[in-house]
Amino acid sequence: MTLAEGVQLVAFGILTAMTLGGALGVVLLDNIVYSAFLLGGVFTSMSGLYILLNAGFVAAAQVLVYVGAVSVLILFGIMLVNKEQPFTPVKRAWIGKTATGGVCIGLFALLATSTLNTPWALSTEVPTGDMATIEIGKHFFTDYLLPFELASVLLLIALIGAIVLARREFIPDVAAGEPESQALQLPERPRELVSSVASSEQDN
């Protein structure tokens, strides 16, 4: 075994352990923030696996899209909501958990047997490596044109949807005399504004 093969083997072992352990952690941990960070770790180790497969571009894209955008946005969502609610234990929750576990193990066994029993046609072609970028580009504009364009339309729809949701045309005006409604206030100790205090002092 040469040095490169040894390094690849060890790296494969470490990356697989990180991916599997991280994925289990995402599902099993109670703390949702830990789960979100572990998800980022899982994506990173998957990009490491892509590098082992000689797919550098896919690995970089995986890091950019999944770690840099998807997990950051998930974290963002969790941290902006950050609603601490006392967790009330559900009665007989173990039934649901056991059922889910059983279904998952069954699914895993099914997939594992089908993977092991399928006679895979292994490609003997040499990996394109660094030239993969050009190949991917060619595929995008020939036989994968429709999925590519559909994905861009999907992104456009998501973009417009986000803008429509985030944009609030309605701003309630408060009449001069009536007290401000409580509905739009943050659940914090009500505080008087500095300027209004100063002006009321001047009145006295």
Add this chain to the structure above:
Amino acid sequence: MNQGIDLQGSFVNTLVDLGVPVGAAKALWLPLPMVVILIGATVSIFVTVWLERKISAAAQQRIGPEFAGPLGTLQAAADGIKLIFKEDITPAKADPLLFTLGPAIVVIPVFLSYLIVPFGQNLVITDIGVGIFLWIALSSIAPVGLLMSGYSSNNKYSLLGGLRAAAQSISYEIPMALAVLAVVLMSNSLSTIDIVNQQSGYGILGWNIWRQPAGFLIFWIAALAECERLPFDLPEAEEELVAGYQTEYTGMKFGLFYVGSYVNLVLSALIVSILYLGGWEFPLSVSWLASLIGVSETTPWLQVITASVGIMMTLFKAYALVFIAVLLRWTMPRIRIDQLLDFGWKFLLPVSLVNLLLTAALKLTFPVAFGG
């Protein structure tokens, strides 16, 4: 094309001549460039901190660091030693695991990005095909670390600082990637070596800054925002957020943020000089100068001179940009968070899209000048 000095080849050959097996010689070579770059990146922190202190002092008519070493050059080392020996405090209600992991996740991608920074034709750790794209991908990891340290500090200023940092770097990543895309469009390659080679041949006139003036400005602004330099240092705005996500950190964990931000600044300056200022190219074309004095380009002594001039040019361009960044920091006011996001999404993004479209159109119209 394999011109220039092949350090790896000569190193391996020397060891093989001494009786070391080829595999072992190659394995011995492997860590050398990485260690050199690591040391270089670490030294760049000291240089940049010293520059920052001296230039800020000059901008405010002070003297600046004076007593630590000649002209205060060892001031950064003194600061570093102080940080190492400070007590490492973890707040009582913080999350100790994430609190420790956060600064590391911020720093590691920055150092990893030095993989693709070339200082000469063969003076780069790896010339991988995805090159500049790897840097964009790696720089998108840092917000995860910032969010992690902001959240785990269990402090509202830290959390707000972390959220701001993540929002800022996500917003400015897009115009930056689009500006890079315009350069990549012209050089037909993501590799940093190819990007520099495409600018070579005409001296200063061939540099991308003349063909991509808008892209250069967009990239520089976005790079400053990614480094959280003023006027974009919202995440650690001291009047509003104490120190943002760094508030609860002491000792070397705080030092790591410091290291990360300065190394990132130098890295961004290096990338700008590679993408727009011709990388290791001398303002006058070296091959033209060589033909002028009648020396073949493959002469060994000329190659040594070219390589050293290349390293010096790369560093000179990068530090000129660092100088501009430091001057900007000490002369510009900070912008507000809504102005920051407005500027990123409503101005830089459309402008960079138009720039990309124009580049593509010009590439089709004038394939000679725009790398058809």
